[in-house]
Amino acid sequence: MNGNTKIGNSISPLPSTMLAMVMDVPGQPLVAKAIPLPLPAAKQVLVKIIACGVCRTDLHIMDSELGQPKLPLIPGHEIIGIVVQLGAATQKLKIGDLVGIAWLGFACGHCEYCLREHENLCENALFTGYTIDGGYAEYTVAFEDFCFSLPEIYGNPSAAPLLCAGLIGYRSYTMISKNTQRLGIYGFGAAAHILTQLALKQGKEIYAFTRDGDLTSQAFAKKMGAIWAGDSSQPSPEVLDSAIIFAPAGSLIPKALKDIDKGGTVVCGGIHMSDIPSFPYEILWGERIIRSVANLTRKDGHEFLKVAASIPVKTETRLFPLLEANEALAALRNGTVKGAIVLVM
Ligand SMILES: [Zn+2]
Numbered sequence: 001m002n003g004n005t006k007i008g009n010s011i012s013p014l015p016s017t018m019l020a021m022v023m024d025v026p027g028q029p030l031v032a033k034a035i036p037l038p039l040p041a042a043k044q045v046l047v048k049i050i051a052c053g054v055c056r057t058d059l060h061i062m063d064s065e066l067g068q069p070k071l072p073l074i075p076g077h078e079i080i081g082i083v084v085q086l087g088a089a090t091q092k093l094k095i096g097d098l099v100g101i102a103w104l105g106f107a108c109g110h111c112e113y114c115l116r117e118h119e120n121l122c123e124n125a126l127f128t129g130y131t132i133d134g135g136y137a138e139y140t141v142a143f144e145d146f147c148f149s150l151p152e153i154y155g156n157p158s159a160a161p162l163l164c165a166g167l168i169g170y171r172s173y174t175m176i177s178k179n180t181q182r183l184g185i186y187g188f189g190a191a192a193h194i195l196t197q198l199a200l201k202q203g204k205e206i207y208a209f210t211r212d213g214d215l216t217s218q219a220f221a222k223k224m225g226a227i228w229a230g231d232s233s234q235p236s237p238e239v240l241d242s243a244i245i246f247a248p249a250g251s252l253i254p255k256a257l258k259d260i261d262k263g264g265t266v267v268c269g270g271i272h273m274s275d276i277p278s279f280p281y282e283i284l285w286g287e288r289i290i291r292s293v294a295n296l297t298r299k300d301g302h303e304f305l306k307v308a309a310s311i312p313v314k315t316e317t318r319l320f321p322l323l324e325a326n327e328a329l330a331a332l333r334n335g336t337v338k339g340a341i342v343l344v345m
């Protein structure tokens with residue numbers, strides 16, 4: 001028991017070590033290690049992880065497309081787990097609570113962005129599985145204030161993708177133009193299949209664009225309720241009102257601009273994209289908007305998880321054991337899995 005932990009506020013006995021998949025060096029496969037169990041700081045909790053989603057951002061970190069990660073690093077930011085130990089200054093959570101942990105691991109609350117209710121842009125933010133350790137492990141610590149309480153229906157691995165694919169998809173969706181009826185989605189993976197359920201519930205039509213010739217993803221999009229699915233190089237069969245790009249390909253921005261109507265918005269939902277080719281001003285003209293979506297706020301999380309539970313959103317997942325994290329990442333990279341990939345502990 002460490003000095004920061006309330007006596008009696010842990011499930012005992014806890015092991016002294018845990019299994020984790022660790023990135024020692026970007027560009028190298030993750031390494032399985034037995035490492036000491038992390039201890040919660042005063043405002044943190046220790047969480048026994050049930051499952052952690054595998055996200056494209058994890059690949060961007062491992063490929064050095066996102067710089068300066070903590071090293072060595074335990075990746076993973078779509079965590080579902082149970083609180084098993086409380087830090088000394090925790091106030092809300094209890095032992096046994098089911099929680100979700102997402103990308104925004106901490107925001108300072110006092111920088112100019114936090115004060116403007118843009119904690120997603122916080123100057124002093126910490127990001128789970130990037131600048132602090134994440135969920136490719138049996139346990140993790142997390143700041144109590146940044147844990148989401150989850151309803152019991154989400155106490156299983158299929159809920160993990162809600163914590164990033166779901167949340168970022170939702171934040172992207174809140175950025176599309178008002179009165180959007182026809183929505184284009186470019187890249188039909190984890191985020192798209194969750195968002196489609198929400199958008200259909202709200203009466204929107206989904207046009208799904210995938211890698212050229214990816215008939216499996218196109219069939220998946222139609223199964224999820226898309227009114228049309230086809231190759232990204234094809235023009236949209238209808239003029240769209242807005243577009244959300246989840247695929248990390250900058251060339252999709254001018255493509256989506258050509259597909260949308262005047263006043264429409266192209267939302268870039270990913271954290272990294274390849275370079276955007278130059279394009280004629282004419283396709284932006286007409287008050288079309290291009291915008292990025294950065295991280296998430298806790299408000300997004302609370303709103304989305306409430307809406308998701310009311311539908312209820314279901315995820316298509318392929319589960320991998322924790323020790324097969326490298327295989328799971330390869331499957332994501334190759335696009336061989338439809339829906340979301342989740343590691344189970
Ligand atoms: Zn993610």
Ligand SMILES: [Zn+2]
Binds near residue numbers: 107112114115122124
């Ligand atoms: Zn801040």
